[in-house]
Amino acid sequence: MIELILARLPEIVIVIYALSILFYFIDFVQQNREASRLAFRLLSIVWILQTIFLFIYMYHAGRFPVLTLFEGLYFYTWVLITLSLAIHKIFQVDFTVFFTNIIGFIFMAIHAFAPAQSFAVSAEQLMSELLLIHITMAILSYGAFSISFVFSILYLLQYRLLKRKKWKKKLWRLTDLAKLERSSFALNVIGVPMLLLSLILGLRWAVMKLSVFYWYDPKIVGSFALLGIYGLILYLHMKKQLYGRKLALWNTAAFLLVLINFFLNSRLSTFHYWDS
Known part of the structure; x- marks a missing residue:
């Protein structure tokens, strides 16, 4: 049943x-x-x-x-x-x-x-509390980055409508650009530390459980690259060097790396075989 x-x-x-x-x-x-x-x-x-x-x-x-x-x-x-x-x-x-x-x-x-x-x-055979927390936090961070990506897409759509002076009813329902930018940034602020903690826990688990561990594994390299890119986005935005449309474009590009890391790098990984 x-x-x-x-x-x-x-x-x-x-x-x-x-x-x-x-x-x-x-x-x-x-x-x-x-x-x-x-x-x-x-x-x-x-x-x-x-x-x-x-x-x-x-x-x-x-x-x-x-x-x-x-x-x-x-x-x-x-x-x-x-x-x-x-x-x-x-x-x-x-x-x-x-x-x-x-x-x-x-x-x-x-x-x-x-x-x-x-x-x-x-x-x-792979189950442990450490591993479960690691994977769960990684997926939650990906969820935060996904919603942040959606806000960036809405920002770009709103920006495009404003640029072309298309004052339609749909334009007002997309809310203002500042709110979309703040919402996208807030979700990245949530996603970055969650991804960092996930990586720390994952590395700790790997060191304890795996007999052979490769630091250059595609999944590890991709995850740290992802963390570095989102971290850079946060840093540049806080320094007011990255904002507005450029921030939305960077955020959109970063999300494509999330998808690559989730699927392609999991397939290429030498020890993330529970992901494939």
């Missing part, structure tokens, strides 16, 4: 998720508030179902589900939805949920239609 739920629930979720994205798109194109409210309700249902699935999976597996790429994709999507719903209520920035969940839907689709057995690894 549990196996059937674990197999079918993601398929139901992906259908409701797709409907939510569709209604958000209708609102984006037509400024339809009713469609936006319906999309938000559907997304809330998706979050509830995902949370139920998460707890069922945890009960069935007997551990927190982040030790494989298959599990990590699901948890990352859950983090994105949770953050987008929370930020929508706190910041009241229209279209944030829509753009964030385009990213979330892509990852959810990869998770839902990927054969689970292709991600099977000896997760139980």
Whole structure:
């Protein structure tokens, strides 16, 4: 019975998720508030179902589900939805949920239609509290960087509309540029220390558990490069040397490195084999 739920629930979720994205798109194109409210309700249902699935999976597996790429994709999507719903209520920035969940839907689709057995690894042999905290914090930092990326995209869209003097209703719903910039920066401030702590814990685990450890492993190099780039963005912004449109472009480019590190470097890694 549990196996059937674990197999079918993601398929139901992906259908409701797709409907939510569709209604958000209708609102984006037509400024339809009713469609936006319906999309938000559907997304809330998706979050509830995902949370139920998460707890069922945890009960069935007997551990927190982040030790494989298959599990990590699901948890990352859950983090994105949770953050987008929370930020929508706190910041009241229209279209944030829509753009964030385009990213979330892509990852959810990869998770839902990927054969689970292709991600099977000896997760139980790798499990430890240190490793779980390391992976969880890394995914949470990626979630913060993802939402920050969405704010940067909204900034660039708003900037473009203002530059072309297209005074449409949609322009006002994107909120002002200063708020978008502050929101993006705030999420980077959250993401950077979380990624740093994740790397410290991950290195500590690797030194203790692995007989052979390579500092030049692609995943390690990529993670520290990512930390350095986001750290540089924070530093330059605080020094008022990087702001506005240039900051949004840098932030967008940095997020592409997040995706590369999450997928490509995990595949090339010599010891992150639970990610692949």
